[in-house]
Amino acid sequence: MEIFIDSANLDEIRQAAESGVVDGVTTNPSLIAREGADFESTIREICRIVDGPVSAEVIATDYQGILEEARRIAALDERVVVKVPLIPEGVRAVATLSQEGIKTNLTLCFSVNQAIMAAKAGATYVSPFIGRLDDIGMDGVAVLEEIVEVFATYGFETKVLAASVRHPEHVRQAALVGADVVTIPFGVFRKLFSHPLTDQGLEKFLEDWHRARLEVKEGAGG
Numbered sequence: 001m002e003i004f005i006d007s008a009n010l011d012e013i014r015q016a017a018e019s020g021v022v023d024g025v026t027t028n029p030s031l032i033a034r035e036g037a038d039f040e041s042t043i044r045e046i047c048r049i050v051d052g053p054v055s056a057e058v059i060a061t062d063y064q065g066i067l068e069e070a071r072r073i074a075a076l077d078e079r080v081v082v083k084v085p086l087i088p089e090g091v092r093a094v095a096t097l098s099q100e101g102i103k104t105n106l107t108l109c110f111s112v113n114q115a116i117m118a119a120k121a122g123a124t125y126v127s128p129f130i131g132r133l134d135d136i137g138m139d140g141v142a143v144l145e146e147i148v149e150v151f152a153t154y155g156f157e158t159k160v161l162a163a164s165v166r167h168p169e170h171v172r173q174a175a176l177v178g179a180d181v182v183t184i185p186f187g188v189f190r191k192l193f194s195h196p197l198t199d200q201g202l203e204k205f206l207e208d209w210h211r212a213r214l215e216v217k218e219g220a221g222g
């Protein structure tokens, strides 16, 4: 499973990249707006920080507008993946962009049928938003699982990128159902490394070791 960081905050992305387990980054207009920095320079800097794919989203919602923006965004860096909303004009644009060899991520996916449209358009990734489905009382992981199953049935090449992750349990569940990628907010990402029993166990190891070393030293000293 590939792990992406869902952020446009350069400090978060630097810290995540240093962990040694991050494969890429996803951004969206809200994450970019939150940072208040220039869009293109932010995407270029993220590409300098992380070796893997970096998703950057268009703002246009019409076919021609999406195409023009997508080609401009794709030119920022060879590793940029153009994020396009999963609307009819977006799917149509992705079908064209796929023919041009531009990597795409159809986002704001909330159903199996939408995901099938993304795969038929040749999207590189499709992003089911599991957290937002949970937010309205649906089971986001169940939708994710069905998408993974349908993609496996037909051998679709589009990668299933679990998004809108709210907590470590979403990461575990996405892995269990076989998502290709999970994109994780930095705050959730940091929690993935920790367990209280690990901390307790390490403390005990070190305590026993140092006590034994002290006893040896005292013994030697007579």
Ligand code: G3P
Binding pocket: 006, 026, 027, 028, 129, 131, 132, 163, 164, 165, 183
């Ligand atoms: O960036 C796409 C997605 O992960 C955003 O999810 O629901 O946290 O805004 P959300």
